Amino acid sequence: MPSAPSAPPGQSKIVQIPPITVMVDDCLAHILEVAQLDFPWGTEYAVSVMVECKGIRSRVFNLSVRNEKELKAKLIAEVTKFKLMRLVLGDETTRDVVGGVPLVR
Numbered sequence: 001m002p003s004a005p006s007a008p009p010g011q012s013k014i015v016q017i018p019p020i021t022v023m024v025d026d027c028l029a030h031i032l033e034v035a036q037l038d039f040p041w042g043t044e045y046a047v048s049v050m051v052e053c054k055g056i057r058s059r060v061f062n063l064s065v066r067n068e069k070e071l072k073a074k075l076i077a078e079v080t081k082f083k084l085m086r087l088v089l090g091d092e093t094t095r096d097v098v099g100g101v102p103l104v105r
Contacts, residue, residue: 024079027053032060047071051082056091058082058098 020031033048045065051058063078065071086094 022075024051024075025083027051027079027082029075029079042066045071049075049078051079053079053082054086054091056082056086056095056098 018031018033022029022031030050030052031047032050035046037044037046047063047065048060049063050060063071063074065074085097089097
Protein backbone atom coordinates (compact mmCIF):
# COMPACT_ATOMS: atom_id res chain seq x y z
CA MET A 1 0.00 0.00 0.00
CA PRO A 2 1.22 3.62 0.34
CA SER A 3 4.47 3.40 2.28
CA ALA A 4 6.67 1.23 0.10
CA PRO A 5 9.82 -0.22 1.64
CA SER A 6 13.06 0.50 -0.11
CA ALA A 7 13.83 -1.90 -2.94
CA PRO A 8 16.82 -4.24 -2.84
CA PRO A 9 19.96 -2.95 -4.59
CA GLY A 10 19.60 -3.04 -8.36
CA GLN A 11 15.77 -3.20 -8.27
CA SER A 12 13.19 -0.46 -8.41
CA LYS A 13 9.89 -0.19 -6.57
CA ILE A 14 6.79 1.24 -8.28
CA VAL A 15 4.77 3.61 -6.11
CA GLN A 16 1.37 4.77 -7.36
CA ILE A 17 -0.26 7.87 -5.94
CA PRO A 18 -4.08 8.20 -6.03
CA PRO A 19 -6.28 8.82 -7.85
CA ILE A 20 -5.85 5.49 -9.61
CA THR A 21 -8.38 3.76 -11.85
CA VAL A 22 -8.33 -0.02 -12.09
CA MET A 23 -10.47 -2.43 -14.09
CA VAL A 24 -12.35 -4.91 -11.91
CA ASP A 25 -14.54 -7.45 -13.68
CA ASP A 26 -15.42 -5.13 -16.61
CA CYS A 27 -16.12 -2.17 -14.30
CA LEU A 28 -13.90 0.74 -13.30
CA ALA A 29 -12.91 1.22 -9.67
CA HIS A 30 -11.55 4.69 -8.97
CA ILE A 31 -9.28 4.70 -5.91
CA LEU A 32 -9.51 8.33 -4.90
CA GLU A 33 -7.67 8.50 -1.60
CA VAL A 34 -5.73 6.24 0.76
CA ALA A 35 -5.12 7.11 4.41
CA GLN A 36 -2.85 5.08 6.67
CA LEU A 37 -4.28 4.41 10.13
CA ASP A 38 -1.95 3.15 12.86
CA PHE A 39 -3.66 1.20 15.63
CA PRO A 40 -2.18 -0.70 18.58
CA TRP A 41 -3.09 -3.96 16.78
CA GLY A 42 -1.50 -2.93 13.48
CA THR A 43 -1.71 -0.69 10.45
CA GLU A 44 -4.85 -0.41 8.37
CA TYR A 45 -5.72 1.77 5.40
CA ALA A 46 -8.91 3.71 4.75
CA VAL A 47 -9.47 3.67 0.99
CA SER A 48 -12.00 5.98 -0.70
CA VAL A 49 -13.45 4.30 -3.78
CA MET A 50 -16.03 4.99 -6.48
CA VAL A 51 -17.29 2.26 -8.84
CA GLU A 52 -18.40 2.91 -12.43
CA CYS A 53 -20.15 0.23 -14.44
CA LYS A 54 -22.32 0.26 -17.58
CA GLY A 55 -23.10 3.96 -17.37
CA ILE A 56 -23.82 4.04 -13.63
CA ARG A 57 -21.45 5.61 -11.11
CA SER A 58 -21.66 4.98 -7.37
CA ARG A 59 -21.16 7.48 -4.61
CA VAL A 60 -17.76 7.55 -2.96
CA PHE A 61 -17.52 4.90 -0.25
CA ASN A 62 -14.75 3.74 2.09
CA LEU A 63 -13.09 0.38 2.50
CA SER A 64 -10.92 -0.54 5.46
CA VAL A 65 -8.09 -2.86 4.42
CA ARG A 66 -4.84 -4.19 5.85
CA ASN A 67 -2.98 -4.82 2.61
CA GLU A 68 -3.20 -4.85 -1.17
CA LYS A 69 -4.49 -8.42 -1.30
CA GLU A 70 -7.41 -7.52 0.96
CA LEU A 71 -8.11 -4.39 -1.14
CA LYS A 72 -8.34 -6.50 -4.32
CA ALA A 73 -10.72 -8.96 -2.63
CA LYS A 74 -12.95 -6.18 -1.31
CA LEU A 75 -13.02 -4.38 -4.67
CA ILE A 76 -14.13 -7.62 -6.36
CA ALA A 77 -16.85 -8.05 -3.72
CA GLU A 78 -18.10 -4.46 -4.14
CA VAL A 79 -18.20 -4.70 -7.94
CA THR A 80 -20.05 -8.03 -7.67
CA LYS A 81 -22.66 -6.43 -5.38
CA PHE A 82 -22.98 -3.51 -7.80
CA LYS A 83 -23.53 -5.84 -10.78
CA LEU A 84 -26.01 -8.00 -8.84
CA MET A 85 -27.98 -4.89 -7.90
CA ARG A 86 -28.16 -3.90 -11.60
CA LEU A 87 -29.31 -7.40 -12.53
CA VAL A 88 -32.04 -7.58 -9.87
CA LEU A 89 -33.25 -3.96 -9.74
CA GLY A 90 -32.47 -2.65 -13.23
CA ASP A 91 -30.40 0.38 -14.18
CA GLU A 92 -32.79 3.16 -13.16
CA THR A 93 -33.51 1.79 -9.67
CA THR A 94 -29.83 0.97 -9.15
CA ARG A 95 -28.92 4.53 -10.09
CA ASP A 96 -31.44 5.79 -7.49
CA VAL A 97 -30.16 3.41 -4.80
CA VAL A 98 -26.43 4.04 -5.24
CA GLY A 99 -26.95 7.75 -5.70
CA GLY A 100 -24.73 7.99 -8.73
CA VAL A 101 -25.33 10.12 -11.76
CA PRO A 102 -25.71 9.00 -15.37
CA LEU A 103 -22.46 9.16 -17.27
CA VAL A 104 -22.35 11.25 -20.41
CA ARG A 105 -19.54 10.29 -22.73
